[in-house]
Amino acid sequence: MSGLEVVIGLEIHAELKTLSKMFCSCDASFGGEPNSRTCPVCLGLPGVLPVLNRKAVELATRLALALHCDIAPYSIFHRKNYFYPDMPKNFQISQYDLPLGIGGYLDLEMEEGRVRVGITRVHLEEDTGKTVHASESGRIHDSEYSLEDFNRAGVPLLEIVTEPDIRTPIQARMFMQELKSIMEHLEVSDCKMEEGSLRCDANVSLRPQGSPQLGVKAEVKNMNSFRALYRALDYEIMRQGDLLASGGEVVQETRHWDADSGVTTPLRTKEYAYDYRYFPEPDLVPLQLDLSFIDGVRAGLPELPSQRRSRLQEDLGLPEHDAGLLTSSKALADFFEAAVDAGAEPKAASNWMMGELSAHLNAHNIEISEVPITPAQLAAMIALIDKGVISGKIAKSVFEAMLASGNDAETIVKEKGITQISDEEELVRHIEEAIRENPASVEDYRKGKEKALGFLVGQVMRKTKGRANPQLVNELLRRSLEGEG
Amino acid sequence: MEALYAMKAWELQDMIDRGEVSVSEVLDAVLARLEQVENEVHSYITLTLDAARAAAAEADRARDGGKSPGAAAGIPMAIKDVLCTRGIRTTCGSRILEEYIPVYDATVLERLRHAGLVLVGKANMDEFAMGSSTENSAYGPTRNPWDLERVPGGSSGGSAAAVAAGEAIWALGSDTGGSIRQPASFCGLVGMKPTYGLVSRYGLVAFASSLDQVGPIARDVRDCALLLSLIAGHDRRDSTSLRLEPPDYLSAMQGDIRGLRVGMPRELMQEGLTPGVRKAMEDCLQKFEQLGAEVDEATLPNLDYALSAYYIIAPAEASSNLARFDGVRYGLRVEGAEDMMEMYGRTRAAGFGPEVKRRIMLGTYALSAGYYEAYYGQAQKVRTLIIRDFDAAYEKYDILVSPTTPTPAFALGEKVEDPLAMYLSDVCTIPVNLAGIPAISIPCGLEDGLPVGLQIMGKVLDETTVLRAARVMEEALAFREKPGSGKGVGA
Amino acid sequence: MIEPKDVEYVAWLARLDVSEEEKEKFTRQLGQVLEHAEKIKSLDTEDVDPTSHAIPLKNVMREDETGPCLSQEEALSGAPRTQGGYFVVPRII
Ligand SMILES: [Mg+2]
């Protein structure tokens, strides 16, 4: 792979967070019994006509502005014609040569420095229905027949196309994370990859280092998590690199990422190339967004993740790493700030969130919105540590119990009787016992082996089932060892 | 007194209001006539007689209860089978929708139901409104009540024939390139295509979305205005619907035409006109002058390109609009296919007739890679030129007039195998759809016992002037002929 | 001019099976219509904008409000085949 440069461009589809669908008033939310959220319009019944959802236009403008795009003063919708059973009209209404937003960018703060990824276009279109392939394996090729559910058909979609500015799978993943966080902050999309409200395809090619020309690309589809995106790109780059190194050629094709086997495989090629026969949608009229509309949307833009990141560093003194991780998701950052507002020391709150809380979310594969505790409860727990009521170590088990039950730290501490022992008399009793039982360690300590002290502290902690105040034990232990000597 | 089934809607309404006749009696008269002639004429694809009787009885009960029935109550009506009717089969003249029952009503149907609609049935038509003779119906052709060996015109041929034969008092049609005006002309009736956007297209099964418009077919201009008032107006379900409150056309169209500036585009008086049509036009122009209008020859230089542009634009839009008929969610499916691709190909081959296939192919070709700019793109630019021509003409004239068709009704089978010849019969009506303007056809004479139509075209949204000129001319022309002599259906 | 292979390609795009006889007929008939349409190519339209809508409107939008949907039964009422609330179609390859 030496001497070759990786070139990646992304094409992202995000479902917009509207109440109703793009061109009809059906409920646009995820789920529902199959075909229970449809009407004549989104089922493409004969005679129906589309009427554009104002909110979808507003949300699209919001994102386009946040991505520094120019908003087209005049844009129209086209019909993209192709047959597929999940598409009720056998054409998709989509913006084609006059999209809503053009020419923006998104900056990524990477270890290698700032990477600017150009945004070619941001446009509006409608989603398709969902096909369920009925077969035992669930694979398309094996299925006897397929099932169609049109609940999703007509949900507003934003398509975001990047310039081929991405050079590594990590950058691609970072781009998606940042974009997701931006869309969350803008309240433009739910961005749930597992529910398909955020989807991403990638164009991957290799070229000689420094070459201005693009190599032959493969389009990789079906990457439905950040991890899948990373793995698929990593694989695809290897595949193309090996192919070129052995004197082969990359074929322009669409490839399917299979997470189970960890490879991309070509989708069956079509007999003919795609010929979408785009033409202006005669049932819709042009959009001519005036400056006051655009300025209004601009004025209403909330704080973006990058701004928030700086604020967390500057105002709350968080390290760059912490600020970056916390703002990778709006929910995470909101939780964090609420905990700080409730009195938690910022770095302590950040540590708990990036450590125990994140581990819990990962282990249970849940979102932060699904944990039963509030930011204020986290703050209260941190306060118990600060006051010396519990030790940092005990706090871990307390926090675990909080996440399991949703109870306050104080309640758990009381119930389990696990308050920290700071009573000197009681501690001295345990310390003397430990000294008596471990003469060898006492000897070692006196010979100057500091490590022996740690062992003795550990013994005291064991005797108190971890409830002893470790600083105090340390101090008292040293005092008794030295006092005796 | 004239038979009830042969009377105008406004005459019947007057009689019903005065209590001289009941709605049910009017309906019975129409149904008796239908019984007599439908076998020969074949105006309908689906009859809704029970529902019609129930609606009539309901209207009579309302009247007896002191309530005034709606403006459409008591007027048995035919609706072109391209408009969706909830719970009533809507075939569009196609095999592919043979058993299709819509779950919703077209907006115009909703409006008419509020006005007390008495629906006799769904009228025959060229499949998906593609044709000029109603011979392209999967359910067999409709015959012209004036001469059963001739076509009634199309694509709203069933609607026109039903009204001409006395099987309905008035009807709705749809007009994409002349499909209301041409059959109205062939059947000696008044037919109007309103300004694009005046009448909602919601529930009108689309042929060519940027050209389609629903409009009335009636026995005189007054009925036409009355029916237009019932269906016109803004509909928020149609993005191309104009936001305005239409006037009451009946009162707005009163007055004379003194000083009205009438232009006659010379491009529409060129070759292909039969002597009778030419003669009728000349008589019309004389009448206009006698009535105080100023008549002059006008020119619309780009009109020569209109037919070509239309036969690119309309099939292109149609090819996309008709893609939804695929055997997945509704309509015909040919079973036994191995996979989706085979199912699509076989279903659509079995479900569509030759003309529809021809236009789907033509439209798909015109939009396909490498041809878009040369065909569709260029046709849309031609459309701009044609609109400019009309704009320029309307600086000088209040209305433009022409024959509705170059010839009277042609014989059944005459043009079936020659699509180009069939397309040419719409040469006078097509420019109107491209420009989106309103136009009406009124009967203005006979040639060999067949009606000839005068087309009056107006400015955008100037239905009022079009109707006024039509009403004044109708009175002056005093066209009283009825089908029934000789080759037609007996009176 | 249009050839049988063009007709074949267009028929495939339109998902319309055509017989040999139809292929021959369509080649001829489409050729005729397109020949007639040739004349629009000669017009100089260099500075002319295309017209999609004869009556220009802009910014027609609806508010983001939900309304009633069809019942599942109504949605499926016209379907050739259904199963468990879904539309059933042959396999997709
Ligand atoms: Mg897309």
Ligand SMILES: [Zn+2]
């Ligand atoms: Zn819907």
